[in-house]
Amino acid sequence: MLNxxxxxxxxxxxGPGRLKTSKEDLLTYAYDAYVQExxxxxxxxxxxxxxxxxxxKVASAHKIPITPRGAGSGLGGCALAxxxxxxxxxxxxxxxLEINTANRYAVVEPGVVISEFQKELEKxxxxxxxxxxxxxxxxxxxxxxxxAGGMRGVKYGVTRDYLLxxxxxxxxxxxxxxxxxxxxxxxxxxLTRLICGSEGTLALVTRIxxxxxxxxxxxxxLQAIYNRIDDAGNTVAKIIExxxxxxxxxxxxxxxxxxxxxxxxxxxxxxxxxxxxxxVDGDLETVEKQAALVADFCxxxxxxxxxxxxSEKENEQLWxxxxxxxxxxxxxxxTCVIExxxxxxxxxTSAIKKVIEISERNRVQIAVxxxxxxxxxxxxxxxxxxxxxxMKRVExxxxxxxxxxxxxxxxxxxxxxxxxxxxxxxxxQLSGTSLAMMRAIKKTFDPQGILNPGSFLEYxx
Amino acid sequence: xxxxxxQEEVHNCIKCGLCLTPCPVYKQLCFxxxxxxGKVQLIKxxxxxxxxxxxxxxxxxxxxxxxxxxxxxCPSGLKVDRLMKAMRAELLExxxxxxxxxxxxxxxxxxxLLPFFLFWGRTLxxxxxxxxxxxxxxxxxxxxKFPRLNRKALRDQYPEIIPVPNPEGRVxxxxxxxxxxxxxxxxxxxxxxxxxxGVEVIIPRGQVCCGLPIFLAGARKMALKNMRKNLELFNRDxxxxxxxxxxxxxxxxxxxxxxxxxxxGESPEAAKAVGRKVLxxxxxxxxFDLGKLLRPVAARVTYHDPCHLLRxxxxxxxxxxxxxxxxxxxxxxxAGADVCCGGGGTFQWEHPDVASGITGKKVQSIKETGAGIVxxxxxxxxxxxxxxxxxxxxxTLHPVELVARALP
Numbered sequence: 105m106l107n108x109x110x111x112x113x114x115x116x117x118x119g120p121g122r123l124k125t126s127k128e129d130l131l132t133y134a135y136d137a138y139v140q141e142x143x144x145x146x147x148x149x150x151x152x153x154x155x156x157x158x159x160x161k162v163a164s165a166h167k168i169p170i171t172p173r174g175a176g177s178g179l180g181g182c183a184l185a186x187x188x189x190x191x192x193x194x195x196x197x198x199x200x201l202e203i204n205t206a207n208r209y210a211v212v213e214p215g216v217v218i219s220e221f222q223k224e225l226e227k228x229x230x231x232x233x234x235x236x237x238x239x240x241x242x243x244x245x246x247x248x249x250x251x252a253g254g255m256r257g258v259k260y261g262v263t264r265d266y267l268l269x270x271x272x273x274x275x276x277x278x279x280x281x282x283x284x285x286x287x288x289x290x291x292x293x294x295l296t297r298l299i300c301g302s303e304g305t306l307a308l309v310t311r312i313x314x315x316x317x318x319x320x321x322x323x324x325x326l327q328a329i330y331n332r333i334d335d336a337g338n339t340v341a342k343i344i345e346x347x348x349x350x351x352x353x354x355x356x357x358x359x360x361x362x363x364x365x366x367x368x369x370x371x372x373x374x375x376x377x378x379x380x381x382x383x384v385d386g387d388l389e390t391v392e393k394q395a396a397l398v399a400d401f402c403x404x405x406x407x408x409x410x411x412x413x414x415s416e417k418e419n420e421q422l423w424x425x426x427x428x429x430x431x432x433x434x435x436x437x438x439t440c441v442i443e444x445x446x447x448x449x450x451x452x453t454s455a456i457k458k459v460i461e462i463s464e465r466n467r468v469q470i471a472v473x474x475x476x477x478x479x480x481x482x483x484x485x486x487x488x489x490x491x492x493x494x495m496k497r498v499e500x501x502x503x504x505x506x507x508x509x510x511x512x513x514x515x516x517x518x519x520x521x522x523x524x525x526x527x528x529x530x531x532x533q534l535s536g537t538s539l540a541m542m543r544a545i546k547k548t549f550d551p552q553g554i555l556n557p558g559s560f561l562e563y564x565x
Numbered sequence: 566x567x568x569x570x571x572q573e574e575v576h577n578c579i580k581c582g583l584c585l586t587p588c589p590v591y592k593q594l595c596f597x598x599x600x601x602x603g604k605v606q607l608i609k610x611x612x613x614x615x616x617x618x619x620x621x622x623x624x625x626x627x628x629x630x631x632x633x634x635x636x637x638x639c640p641s642g643l644k645v646d647r648l649m650k651a652m653r654a655e656l657l658e659x660x661x662x663x664x665x666x667x668x669x670x671x672x673x674x675x676x677x678l679l680p681f682f683l684f685w686g687r688t689l690x691x692x693x694x695x696x697x698x699x700x701x702x703x704x705x706x707x708x709x710k711f712p713r714l715n716r717k718a719l720r721d722q723y724p725e726i727i728p729v730p731n732p733e734g735r736v737x738x739x740x741x742x743x744x745x746x747x748x749x750x751x752x753x754x755x756x757x758x759x760x761x762x763g764v765e766v767i768i769p770r771g772q773v774c775c776g777l778p779i780f781l782a783g784a785r786k787m788a789l790k791n792m793r794k795n796l797e798l799f800n801r802d803x804x805x806x807x808x809x810x811x812x813x814x815x816x817x818x819x820x821x822x823x824x825x826x827x828x829x830g831e832s833p834e835a836a837k838a839v840g841r842k843v844l845x846x847x848x849x850x851x852x853f854d855l856g857k858l859l860r861p862v863a864a865r866v867t868y869h870d871p872c873h874l875l876r877x878x879x880x881x882x883x884x885x886x887x888x889x890x891x892x893x894x895x896x897x898x899x900a901g902a903d904v905c906c907g908g909g910g911t912f913q914w915e916h917p918d919v920a921s922g923i924t925g926k927k928v929q930s931i932k933e934t935g936a937g938i939v940x941x942x943x944x945x946x947x948x949x950x951x952x953x954x955x956x957x958x959x960x961t962l963h964p965v966e967l968v969a970r971a972l973p
Binding site for chain 1: 576577581583585587603606616622625641642
C-alpha cells in the first residue's frame with residue numbers, strides 16, 4: 105500500500121484522471137509480454153517533464169519504487185513493478201515535438217509509438233531505421249531504455265546508434281540534459297548511451313533527440329529456399345564476405361515453414377530446411393546490381409528456389425511469409441516465450457542446429473527465426489504456462505541455449521534485454537568487476553534504489 | 566456460463582500488445598484497461614474468480630466498439646470480440662441494461678411498437694425537435710443530422726413478391742430496421758437495381774429486427790425470438806440468395822446467429838444453412854455484368870469499410886468494384902478506410918468523447934480525398950459519418966444507391 109500522503113501529492117500533480125488505483129487498473133499494469141506478473145500500487149500518467157520531476161521528488165521523499173513503462177511490449181519484465189510501488193506510464197506523453205529537415209534530427213516525447221513516428225518521417229522522405237518486431241506498439245521511450253534493435257540492425261544498427269541527446273529526470277527529481285543536436289559531440293562522458301539500454305534503472309527519459317537518414321531510394325527483396333540449413337548459413341557468410349551489407353537478412357527454419365503452411369497456406373515447400381529473406385536498399389542502380397549478385401550467391405550455394413522482387417509491391421508479397429511467421433507460430437500453443445541469445449555471425453548455422461538439438465532432447469517445441477545478418481537468434485519456445493512440468497523442461501532448454509551462446513562468445517540477449525527473464529544468467533557473461541562497476545553507477549544515479557527496483561543488477565547479487 | 570472454447574481464449578493471449586495501437590479506443594484513451602489486451606486480462610481474472618465483476622469492469626467492457634480490429638490483428642488468433650460478447654451476456658443479469666437501451670431494444674424487438682413509433686415519429690418528429698434545445702445532440706450526432714423517418718415502412722411500400730418477366734434469379738430480401746424505417750432510399754435502390762437485372766425479389770412478410778444490437782449489448786434472451794423467427798422465414802431452398810443491404814444485419818445472419826446458438830449449446834444448423842445463403846448486396850451484384858447497363862454519374866467518390874462488413878464478413882473488394890464500375894465515377898481510396906468510424910452502435914452515445922476523437926480522424930481522411938460522396942453499406946456508419954461531417958456538403962450514400970443513380 106502506498107503512503108496516503110504521497111498518493112494525495114501524486115494526485116495533485118497529475119490530477120485524479122491520470123492517477124489510477126482501482127483493482128482493474130492495477131491488474132492491467134501487472135504484465136508485459138513476459139510470463140510473470142507483479143501488481144503495482146498505483147499507475148501514473150505524466151504529460152510533461154515538470155510532472156515527472158515533481159513525481160520523482162515525492163517518490164524520493166517517501167522512498168516509493170517507481171517503474172517506467174511505455175506500451176508494455178517488452179519481453180523481460182523490465183516494465184513491471186517487481187517491488188510494488190508506482191508504474192510511471194508514458195503513453196499519454198506522446199507528441200512529436202520537432203522534425204528538423206535542415207539538420208536532419210527529430211525531437212519526440214517518450215510515449216510516441218515507433219512506427220507512427222516513422223510514418224510521419226516517411227512523408228518528408230526521412231528515415232529512422234530501428235524497427236523492433238513490436239514497432240507498431242512499442243514507444244520511443246521504451247526503445248531508448250531497452251536499446252531496441254530490429255531487423256535492420258545488420259545494416260543500420262540499433263536505437264543507440266541514432267541518439268543525439270536526451271532530457272532525463274533523475275530519481276531525485278532533477279532534470280538533466282545529455283548530448284545535444286550534433287552528430288559529433290565528445291564533450292564529457294557519453295551519458296546518452298549510458299542511459300540507452302539501462303532498462304529504466306538510472307533515470308527517466310522525457311525528451312529524445314534522434315538523428316535521421318534520408319529515406320533509401322529503392323529496395324529489393326529476395327527469397328531463397330534451401331533444402332539444407334547449412335547452405336543457407338553459407339550464403340549468409342558469402343554475402344558478408346563479398347562486402348555486401350543487406351538492409352535485412354532474415355532466416356526461418358523448418359518449424360516456421362511448417363507453421364506458416366498450416367495456418368497461411370503460402371505454398372512453401374515442407375521439405376525445405378530454411379528460407380532466407382534478404383533486402384538490399386539504396387540507389388536503384390546499386391540495388392539492382394546487388395540483388396543480382398546475391399541471387400547468384402544463393403543459387404550457387406544450393407538454394408532450390410530464388411525469387412527476386414521487381415517492385416515495392418513484390419517486396420511486400422515476399423515479406424508476407426516473414427510477417428506472418430510470429431502469428432503462425434504463436435497460435436500453435438497458448439504460451440510463446442521468445443528467446444534472443446545472439447552469437448557471432450559465423451556461428452549462426454551451428455547455433456540454429458544446436459537449438460534444434462536442445463529442443464528435441466528436452467522435448468520442448470522450438471521454432472527458430474533469426475536476424476541472420478547479425479547472429480541474433482529468435483527461438484520461439486512454445487508451451488503452456490499452466491503446465492509446470494513442461495515449464496521446467498522449457499527452462500532447462502533455455503539454460504542450455506544460453507550456455508551455448510556463451511561458449512562461442514555470444515551474448516545473453518541481443519535486443520530484448522535482461523530484466524528478470526535473464527537476470528540469473530548475468531554472472532555468466534559479466535565479471536565480478538564489471539558488475540561492481542555497474543552497481544556503482546546505479547548507486548550514483550539512484551542512491552535510494554527507488555528506480556525500477558528488482559531489476560537485473562539486484563537480481564544477480 | 567461462457568462456453569468452454571471461448572473461456573479457453575484467455576489463456577492464449579501472450580500479452581504481446583500488438584492489439585494496442587490498432588485499437589481505435591485505446592488510441593484515444595492511452596491506458597491499458599481500454600485496450601483489448603487489458604480486457605482479456607480482466608476477463609481472465611474474473612473467470613478465475615480473482616476479480617469481482619465490478620462496476621468498473623462492466624464499464625470497461627462497454628468501452629469497446631466491438632469493431633473486431635483486435636481479432637483481425639491478433640497473432641495468436643484470439644477471438645477477442647467473441648470473448649467480449651460472451652462476457653457482456655454473462656454480466657447482463659447483474660448489471661441490467663441502461664434505460665435508454667432498454668427502451669430502444671424493446672422498440673426493436675416488437676413488431677407492433679415500431680410501426681406505431683414510425684407513424685408518430687414521422688408526424689410529430691419535426692415539431693418535437695423544434696422544442697429541443699438548439700444544437701442538441703444524441704452522443705456526437707446533432708438532432709438536425711438525423712434523417713426523417715420513412716413516410717411508410719419500406720416493406721409496406723412493396724408487395725411480398727416483386728415479379729419480373731423471365732427472372733434471371735430469385736432472392737429473399739432481408740430489409741433490416743434501418744432501411745425499413747429510416748433509409749428507404751437504400752431499399753428502393755436495392756429493389757430497383759435487382760429488378761433491372763431481372764431478379765425476382767421476395768420480401769418475406771413477418772421478418773423482424775435481426776437483433777444484433779441487442780445481442781451485442783449482452784441481452785441475448787431478449788432477441789432470441791427475433792432470431793428464431795428470421796431463421797424460420799429465411800431458411801428456404803428455392804432462392805439463389807438472401808440479400809442484405811446492412812452490414813450489421815449481414816453479420817448477424819451470416820455468423821452471429823450460429824455463434825450464439827452454439828454458445829448456448831443449441832444446434833446451429835439452421836443458422837448455418839441460412840448463413841451460407843446470405844450475401845451483401847455488393848457481393849450479389851458482383852455476379853452480374855453491370856458494365857453495359859450503367860450510365861455515367863459524374864462524381865468523386867470514396868468508400869468507408871464498415872466493421873461488420875469488412876471484419877465480420879470479410880467483404881472488402883466487392884463494394885469498391887461496384888463503385889469503380891460506374892462510368893464517370895472517380896474513385897479515391899481514403900487513408901485508413903478500414904478503421905472504425907467510431908459509431909459502434911450505441912457506443913457513440915455512451916462515450917461521445919472517445920467517439921468524436923475517432924470520428925474526427927475519419928472525417929479528416931474523407932475530406933482529404935476531396936470526394937463529394939462517401940459511400941458505405943452500413944446505416945450506423947452512415948449516421949455517424951454524416952452526423953460529424955459538419956457543414957460540409959459531402960453526401961453519404963450506400964454504394965447501391967449510387968448504382969441505382971447510374972441505372973435509370
